[in-house]
Amino acid sequence: MGDEIFAAMRQSVIDGDAAAAAALAESALADGVPPLDAIEQGFVPGLSYVGEQFGLGELFLPDMMLAARAMQKAIAILEPEMVRQNATRHVVGRVVIGTVKGDIHEIGKNLVGMMLSTSGFEVHDLGVDVAPDRFVDAAREHNADLIGVSALLTTTMAGQRTVVEALEAAGMRPRVKVIVGGAPASSSWASEIGADGYSEDAIGAVALARKLLGAETASA
Amino acid sequence: MVYYAPKQVPVHQARSPRYDRLTPADCARLHDASLAILERTGVRLHDDEAVERLHGAGARVGDEGRVFVPGSLVEWALSVAPRSVTLHRRGGEPAITLEGDNAWFGPGSDCLHVLDHRTGQRRAATLADARDGLTLVDALPNMGFGMSMFLPSDVDPAMADRHQMAIMLERTTKPLVVVTYDVDAMRDAIEMAEAVAGGADALRERPTIALYINVTRGLVHNGDSLRKLLILAERGLPALWIPVTSGGTTGPVTMAGNVALNNAGVLVGIVLAQLVREGTPVVVPGFGGDALDLRTMVDPYAEPDHRGMVPSLAHHYGLPMFSLAGGSDSKTVDQQAATEAALTMLVDALAGGHLIHDSGYLESGLTGSLVQLAICDEIAAWIRAAIGPVEISDETLALDLIDRLGPDGSFLETDHTIAHYRERWYPLLIDRLSHSAWQARGATTLAERAAARVDRILADHRPQPLPEDATRAIAEILERAAGTPRSAPQP
Numbered sequence: 052m053g054d055e056i057f058a059a060m061r062q063s064v065i066d067g068d069a070a071a072a073a074a075l076a077e078s079a080l081a082d083g084v085p086p087l088d089a090i091e092q093g094f095v096p097g098l099s100y101v102g103e104q105f106g107l108g109e110l111f112l113p114d115m116m117l118a119a120r121a122m123q124k125a126i127a128i129l130e131p132e133m134v135r136q137n138a139t140r141h142v143v144g145r146v147v148i149g150t151v152k153g154d155i156h157e158i159g160k161n162l163v164g165m166m167l168s169t170s171g172f173e174v175h176d177l178g179v180d181v182a183p184d185r186f187v188d189a190a191r192e193h194n195a196d197l198i199g200v201s202a203l204l205t206t207t208m209a210g211q212r213t214v215v216e217a218l219e220a221a222g223m224r225p226r227v228k229v230i231v232g233g234a235p236a237s238s239s240w241a242s243e244i245g246a247d248g249y250s251e252d253a254i255g256a257v258a259l260a261r262k263l264l265g266a267e268t269a270s271a
Numbered sequence: 272m273v274y275y276a277p278k279q280v281p282v283h284q285a286r287s288p289r290y291d292r293l294t295p296a297d298c299a300r301l302h303d304a305s306l307a308i309l310e311r312t313g314v315r316l317h318d319d320e321a322v323e324r325l326h327g328a329g330a331r332v333g334d335e336g337r338v339f340v341p342g343s344l345v346e347w348a349l350s351v352a353p354r355s356v357t358l359h360r361r362g363g364e365p366a367i368t369l370e371g372d373n374a375w376f377g378p379g380s381d382c383l384h385v386l387d388h389r390t391g392q393r394r395a396a397t398l399a400d401a402r403d404g405l406t407l408v409d410a411l412p413n414m415g416f417g418m419s420m421f422l423p424s425d426v427d428p429a430m431a432d433r434h435q436m437a438i439m440l441e442r443t444t445k446p447l448v449v450v451t452y453d454v455d456a457m458r459d460a461i462e463m464a465e466a467v468a469g470g471a472d473a474l475r476e477r478p479t480i481a482l483y484i485n486v487t488r489g490l491v492h493n494g495d496s497l498r499k500l501l502i503l504a505e506r507g508l509p510a511l512w513i514p515v516t517s518g519g520t521t522g523p524v525t526m527a528g529n530v531a532l533n534n535a536g537v538l539v540g541i542v543l544a545q546l547v548r549e550g551t552p553v554v555v556p557g558f559g560g561d562a563l564d565l566r567t568m569v570d571p572y573a574e575p576d577h578r579g580m581v582p583s584l585a586h587h588y589g590l591p592m593f594s595l596a597g598g599s600d601s602k603t604v605d606q607q608a609a610t611e612a613a614l615t616m617l618v619d620a621l622a623g624g625h626l627i628h629d630s631g632y633l634e635s636g637l638t639g640s641l642v643q644l645a646i647c648d649e650i651a652a653w654i655r656a657a658i659g660p661v662e663i664s665d666e667t668l669a670l671d672l673i674d675r676l677g678p679d680g681s682f683l684e685t686d687h688t689i690a691h692y693r694e695r696w697y698p699l700l701i702d703r704l705s706h707s708a709w710q711a712r713g714a715t716t717l718a719e720r721a722a723a724r725v726d727r728i729l730a731d732h733r734p735q736p737l738p739e740d741a742t743r744a745i746a747e748i749l750e751r752a753a754g755t756p757r758s759a760p761q762p
Contacts, residue, residue, distance in 0.1 A: 105566075108566050108567065110566075111565040111566050112565040112566075112568065113565060155317075155487055155491070156487070158517065158520050158521065158563075161520075162568060204452060205422065205428040205431060205452065206428060206429065206452045206453060208428070209428070234383065234637065235383060235422075252568055253568060254568075
């Protein structure tokens with residue numbers, strides 16, 4: 052019985068069917084299925100599958116967004132019971148992301164945020180034109196494991212170095228990892244400024260984040 | 272009414288009538304939609320002076336730089352904006368005119384990588400690559416203007432654009448489209464161009480450069496872009512006001528909405544420029560309507576869906592336009608690269624795209640290739656032949672000759688054939704040999720022949736050197752800039 056409902060939950064997320072996901076969540080509650088099990092054995096595998104397929108170029112970003120939306124619907128229904136049972140969802144990591152001071156480009160960063168959050172990370176997006184101290188403060192406030200810094204222009208990318216330095220000065224390195232992105236960045240740039248990694252795209256960013264935080268690689 | 276419009280000698284291209292993707296009714300509806308966006312949703316301007324100027328001219332201003340521009344202001348601006356811009360060669364002769372159905376091709380700027388044909392390696396671009404690129408542009412007969420091609424990784428990033436400008440001025444006499452990262456660099460670039468042109472007046476009256484302003488998005492105009500526009504308008508120099516909207520992310524995924532939104536931002540730029548100096552030349556985008564590829568998350572350069580839309584709209588306004596064609600999403604110089612370059616260049620030429628940039632671009636603009644540029648030059652020549660006007664006259668009908676030779680006669684040895692056969696296009700890189708001849712010559716591919724052409728040009732072509740005083744002036748500007756401490760960048 053348990054397996055069937057979990058399989059249905061997984062499928063509802065893959066189908067991006069928020070109504071079905073919600074109904075299954077209600078069902079689970081009614082049948083006394085532990086909400087954490089419903090999430091981690093039912094819905095999350097669906098999202099992982101979608102994320103994988105997207106990474107392979109088989110699914111489109113909107114498919115991921117619909118899947119995430121279905122998942123969120125289900126979680127919203129299960130949350131009150133989780134709180135009552137004092138159960139907390141396993142978060143792969145806590146991430147703070149933003150675009151550096153002087154730069155207002157954000158689409159790439161937004162995609163990374165979306166992919167990380169659908170992959171089980173807790174994401175705090177500071178937006179654009181973010182000063183180095185705001186990155187540091189947010190890292191502290193949210194107890195972040197990872198900072199993602201975006202810059203699209205060669206004239207603003209130096210700000211990525213400044214963020215690494217600010218985290219260093221605040222004594223948060225090497226515990227808090229830093230990854231960089233944006234067209235002018237590269238692996239050698241990341242090394243040069245003392246960051247922990249670089250990804251060319253949002254899909255790679257998730258793999259990189261998992262690797263840096265010692266998380267296992269995803270399986271469907 | 273005060274008009275500022277330097278008297279320019281236009282360069283006309285003989286060609287057959289253009290192709291229009293949109294009808295006049297389509298264009299009118301898009302224009303109305305843009306006006307509706309401006310009046311209802313407004314645009315966010317990150318510059319106080321720009322906001323003030325629009326406010327002073329009757330626009331309503333909301334929170335944090337949000338401006339609502341009335342349709343009447345737009346109509347006025349469209350009535351005074353120049354309908355033609357002629358760009359000149361070094362020396363002041365008219366070279367290309369952005370007007371009517373003209374189509375001129377050129378490279379792009381700022382590729383981070385180069386696909387080095389000598390090694391097959393994709394590597395970070397350098398100053399040497401920029402020099403080679405501009406030498407090639409100078410020599411290629413079908414490239415009408417130059418752009419920097421590569422972003423040199425071997426200089427201080429804060430100086431890269433100034434070095435690009437120096438190289439462009441030094442390596443080609445063709446007109447240039449100039450990209451700079453900030454206002455100070457733009458000022459320095461203009462100063463360099465003035466040194467070569469013989470002063471500010473000479474540059475304004477016979478402009479050799481057009482300045483490309485990359486605006487963040489259709490309805491969000493960053494401060495740096497606005498400041499550049501105001502300066503260029505004040506000086507009367509051609510400004511390429513280019514907001515971009517990516518379907519599905521910064522604008523609707525449907526093309527009409529995408530174009531209407533971006534066009535709203537374009538109209539604001541035209542208004543601002545004319546408010547500063549009535550009659551100052553503004554070049555509008557001749558491309559747009561594309562969407563992010565939602566599978567690969569790459570902004571494609573050769574998407575077919577939107578082609579020809581924005582050129583139709585620019586023709587509807589009668590404004591000079593800056594188009595985009597000749598770029599490929601391929602990572603290498605292969606069939607995809609040639610196909611995408613050829614198709615995009617052909618459609619834009621048919622559409623009369625005026626200033627058409629990005630020949631030689633691979634990897635969606637991230638990697639440049641000299642070989643691909645040479646192939647684009649050949650494509651441009653093919654296109655020129657394919658859209659040329661067809662002369663139907665007594666001479667070309669040759670009825671007397673036809674009758675003289677009779678049904679069975681041979682035309683090969685006639686004076687008429689000898690007189691006219693060279694009017695046909697004969698390719699440089701495209702191969703038409705018989706199989707055995709092709710084999711005897713090495714059984715080469717297009718890419719191999721293009722690479723050989725690139726190497727020949729780089730070995731033999733000597734761009735006309737700059738006069739000494741200009742070289743010195745440029746060096747001084749570079750030195751001065753290198754020695755200047757720079758403040759933090761502004762968005």
